Amino acid sequence: MKAIVFILFFVLRVVVNIPDVRGQDDGSADTDSLAARYAGYEDNEKCFTCHGGTIYEFTNPESGKKMRRLMPKSRVLSKKAFYNSVHHNFSCTDCHSYEFNTFPHPSELIFEEYMNCIDCHGGDEQFAEYHFDEIQKEFEKSVHYSQEGNGFSCWKCHNPHTYVPIARRTEDITTVVKISNNMCLNCHTNEEELRLFSGAKELDVSSAHDWLPNQTLHFQSVRCIECHTQINDTVMVAHLVLPKAKAVQKCNECHSQNSILMATLYKFKAKEERRTSGFLNGIIINESYVIGANRNKKLNTLSIVIMLATLGGILIHLVLRLIFIKNTKHGT
Amino acid sequence: MGHKLYLYPKWLRIWHFINLMLFFILIATGLSMHYSAASGWLVSSTGKAVSNVENGNFLMDFMTAVKWHNIAAIILCFNYLFYLIANSYTGNVRYYNIKEQALLKKIFIQARYYAYGMFKGEPHPFPVNEERKFNPLQKTTYFITMYVLMPLLVLSGIGLFFPELIPDKIFGLSGLLVNSLIHITVGYFLSLFMIVHIYICTLGVTPSTLFKGMINGYHEVH
Ligand code: HEM
Ligand code: HEM
Numbered sequence: 161m162k163a164i165v166f167i168l169f170f171v172l173r174v175v176v177n178i179p180d181v182r183g184q185d186d187g188s189a190d191t192d193s194l195a196a197r198y199a200g201y202e203d204n205e206k207c208f209t210c211h212g213g214t215i216y217e218f219t220n221p222e223s224g225k226k227m228r229r230l231m232p233k234s235r236v237l238s239k240k241a242f243y244n245s246v247h248h249n250f251s252c253t254d255c256h257s258y259e260f261n262t263f264p265h266p267s268e269l270i271f272e273e274y275m276n277c278i279d280c281h282g283g284d285e286q287f288a289e290y291h292f293d294e295i296q297k298e299f300e301k302s303v304h305y306s307q308e309g310n311g312f313s314c315w316k317c318h319n320p321h322t323y324v325p326i327a328r329r330t331e332d333i334t335t336v337v338k339i340s341n342n343m344c345l346n347c348h349t350n351e352e353e354l355r356l357f358s359g360a361k362e363l364d365v366s367s368a369h370d371w372l373p374n375q376t377l378h379f380q381s382v383r384c385i386e387c388h389t390q391i392n393d394t395v396m397v398a399h400l401v402l403p404k405a406k407a408v409q410k411c412n413e414c415h416s417q418n419s420i421l422m423a424t425l426y427k428f429k430a431k432e433e434r435r436t437s438g439f440l441n442g443i444i445i446n447e448s449y450v451i452g453a454n455r456n457k458k459l460n461t462l463s464i465v466i467m468l469a470t471l472g473g474i475l476i477h478l479v480l481r482l483i484f485i486k487n488t489k490h491g492t
Numbered sequence: 493m494g495h496k497l498y499l500y501p502k503w504l505r506i507w508h509f510i511n512l513m514l515f516f517i518l519i520a521t522g523l524s525m526h527y528s529a530a531s532g533w534l535v536s537s538t539g540k541a542v543s544n545v546e547n548g549n550f551l552m553d554f555m556t557a558v559k560w561h562n563i564a565a566i567i568l569c570f571n572y573l574f575y576l577i578a579n580s581y582t583g584n585v586r587y588y589n590i591k592e593q594a595l596l597k598k599i600f601i602q603a604r605y606y607a608y609g610m611f612k613g614e615p616h617p618f619p620v621n622e623e624r625k626f627n628p629l630q631k632t633t634y635f636i637t638m639y640v641l642m643p644l645l646v647l648s649g650i651g652l653f654f655p656e657l658i659p660d661k662i663f664g665l666s667g668l669l670v671n672s673l674i675h676i677t678v679g680y681f682l683s684l685f686m687i688v689h690i691y692i693c694t695l696g697v698t699p700s701t702l703f704k705g706m707i708n709g710y711h712e713v714h
Contacts, residue, residue, distance in 0.1 A: 373558055373562075374655065376655075376656070377655045377656075410554070411528075411553075411554035411555050411558070412528045412554045415525070415528050415554055416528045449666060449668035449669040449671075449672045451525050451526070451528075451672070452525055452526060452527075452528035452554070454669070454672070455526070455527075463680055466684065467684065467687075470684055470687060470688060471687070474687070474688070474691045477606075477691075478691075480611055481610075481611070484611035484612075485610070485611065485613075
């Protein structure tokens with residue numbers, strides 16, 4: 161069997177000239193083509209030599225000895241993730257100080273201020289559909305903004321090095337949900353991260369949501385932000401994270417015909433769907449099942465028609481009985 | 493002049509009573525969940541979210557519906573299990589035997605009687621006796637109800653309880669969706685059955701005879 165597959169594969173390769181990718185190391189291997197594709201590639205290689213992995217090496221100029229050191233996790237960047245991200249065309253020093261080009265890096269660089277999304281994308285016409293300015297405004301109204309002084313910024317959720325607009329690119333809602341929720345849980349279940357911004361101890365997200373039936377299913381199927389943000393018409397993903405007390409707690413905000421999910425999680429799909437078929441609830445139907453929101457109009461109508469027909473039949477029978485059978489004693 | 497047959501033993505009457513009470517709860521709460529909230533889209537046709545839409549409740553609060561549906565459902569599962577065991581153990585199951593010669597034809601005869609013959613004063617085509625508690629139509633309906641629809645209802649209900657038991661995809665559709673569709677459809681047909689069942693039960697010697705029978709155990713034959 162294996163041999164046949166191998167031969168078939170070989171023939172196929174010859175015929176359609178498929179490159180042999182078996183065993184190839186993803187991003188790192190095909191250096192030449194990466195260099196051709198990405199503007200900053202060669203510059204960046206210098207940085208990736210140390211920051212591309214968890215261990216870096218250098219030669220001590222005084223002793224001439226080779227030294228190996230661990231790279232702190234927060235300073236490691238996967239090359240593959242970077243070149244797959246939206247910012248793949250940048251050189252590291254487009255955003256970071258040019259002085260990082262020297263090694264060891266000058267110590268004043270610790271004062272380097274990170275740029276925020278809005279520093280480049282404010283008023284950005286090219287990416288107007290993303291509504292960066294609106295997102296910034298929302299963020300400024302959100303609970304997270306109160307921690308801005310302590311260093312809370314876009315980067316806490318969106319890593320600029322690896323960012324991919326997942327909600328727009330992925331067909332699969334489950335993946336969107338997972339990635340989105342992990343963003344929140346990264347800090348909200350991590351005491352160290354959380355302490356950076358508040359005195360709060362590690363939050364027990366699970367017991368805070370005890371009231372929610374079928375918790376696991378909910379966590380897999382919808383994002384935290386479905387309930388914890390204020391819906392916004394313009395932006396794709398709401399950023400106005402509300403205080404705890406204002407979170408959605410009524411089941412039928414989602415479990416209803418006018419489910420808020422249509423304006424949140426399924427927003428992008430909803431717009432597509434409305435354009436093509438004008439039928440709304442169909443979207444939720446194919447992805448998952450939301451009691452109360454997945455209402456198939458045709459089936460519901462049919463069920464009511466059958467019910468009425470049955471009741472009508474019973475009524476007719478009853479009338480006939482009253483007319484024809486004066487004496488109702490007949491027995492089944 | 494009628495005489496009486498003891499056809500509904502105590503265990504059956506108790507099962508039946510619990511069953512119908514649970515059905516009332518399950519139907520009311522099921523409907524409430526299914527038709528939760530008033531009509532109108534939260535997202536208007538321009539794609540703008542309409543804020544402050546009041547989400548109404550149908551019959552009761554969603555959470556209440558879920559709670560009582562769950563409670564009633566769990567009791568129903570045990571009650572059904574009890575029925576299955578007792579029905580076999582006591583031999584009452586023999587009345588449900590649908591392996592019978594020319595069943596379809598007999599069903600038709602019975603249906604014709606309900607639709608026509610009874611108004612003409614024709615005699616009952618399949619009179620009740622110790623060996624035949626149900627006429628062929630009734631028997632087939634009870635069989636389908638108790639041995640086809642109820643298992644489907646209970647199993648799909650358990651699927652809703654434990655979504656992790658359901659395969660992710662069934663026929664390329666979301667497993668949750670297929671399971672829920674089965675649950676709602678079967679629940680619906682059982683509700684339909686109940687309505688017709690109650691009506692047919694008024695066709696006794698007097699309209700209340702059969703109901704009394706289900707209380708005291710005796711079937712009255714004339
Ligand atoms: C006559 C009997 C029943 C009817 C009419 C009925 C109907 C329904 C309906 C309409 C829903 C809402 C689904 C939707 O509209 O999207 C539902 C949900 C549900 N049903 Fe039933 N059902 C019945 C019996 C049962 C039984 C026997 C079980 C369990 C063994 C069960 C377990 C559930 C569960 C777990 C849910 C999900 C919501 C919840 O957790 O309460 N149901 N049912
Ligand atoms: C208010 C609701 C109901 C009423 C008033 C009612 C009434 C009756 C009556 C009077 C009988 C005895 C006559 C006969 O054998 O046909 C009966 C039998 C029966 N009913 Fe119901 N019923 C109700 C609900 C249900 C429901 C929800 C089910 C099942 C899902 C059900 C299943 C049966 C079965 C299987 C029998 C035959 C039991 C036996 O003798 O083995 N009933 N019912």
